[in-house]
Amino acid sequence: MPLNIKKSDFVKSASKPSQYPPTSHPEFFFAGKSNSGKSSMLNAICNRKKLAITSKTPGRTQLINFFLINDCISFVDIPGYGYANTSKKISAAWNDMILNYLASERNIVSMFMAVDIRRGIEELDKKMINLTSSYNININIIITKSDKVSKVKRIEAKREIENELTNFKNVKNIHIFSSKSKEGIKDILEIIEKFSL
Numbered sequence: 001m002p003l004n005i006k007k008s009d010f011v012k013s014a015s016k017p018s019q020y021p022p023t024s025h026p027e028f029f030f031a032g033k034s035n036s037g038k039s040s041m042l043n044a045i046c047n048r049k050k051l052a053i054t055s056k057t058p059g060r061t062q063l064i065n066f067f068l069i070n071d072c073i074s075f076v077d078i079p080g081y082g083y084a085n086t087s088k089k090i091s092a093a094w095n096d097m098i099l100n101y102l103a104s105e106r107n108i109v110s111m112f113m114a115v116d117i118r119r120g121i122e123e124l125d126k127k128m129i130n131l132t133s134s135y136n137i138n139i140n141i142i143i144t145k146s147d148k149v150s151k152v153k154r155i156e157a158k159r160e161i162e163n164e165l166t167n168f169k170n171v172k173n174i175h176i177f178s179s180k181s182k183e184g185i186k187d188i189l190e191i192i193e194k195f196s197l
């Protein structure tokens, strides 16, 4: 059964663990390259227009955002990676922030990674998959913006990504999704329901 999200609340933004809201709820985090459609995905699955703020300004202070879903599940939006012209200082700060998050003693059960259907898996995505795998966290790949390509291209893109990720054992699901057409929302909500039991 897909999860029915009746309530979604923004809890807090944080840059370091001492600022995280304490919770023992099962936690799902959302990652992806900047512009991959990650925020739109979060908004679509929560059926909210502006819960996750779409990040248009590269280089601005980036924070981890915590949300409470149905009072019993935690969603976490981590800053997008791979902005063009990112300075070394900003990439280092991003790395520290994510490593601290993954190493924190939270009940992280699964990652959703947004991958733009027209771009496919890129080097930084693989780095993120490796990093998350090293913490033994399950990974779901969400191929976003499916409405931008034909049905045939969707199937091809999925097959290509499946082939590319066969050796990444933590990758458990690969789904095609569009926040515009809503294709694949049910698949995501089913995964959350399954993992949060």
Ligand code: GDP
Pocket (backbone or CB within 6 Å): 032, 033, 034, 035, 036, 037, 038, 039, 040, 041, 053, 054, 055, 080, 114, 144, 145, 146, 147, 148, 177, 178, 179, 180, 181
């Ligand atoms: P983020 O930077 O990864 O959070 O990406 P956003 O959610 O802000 O989306 C980046 C851009 O892609 C925006 O212009 C969105 O309107 C667009 N976008 C996101 N999801 C979809 C989708 O499913 N279909 C289409 N056509 N555009 C999308």
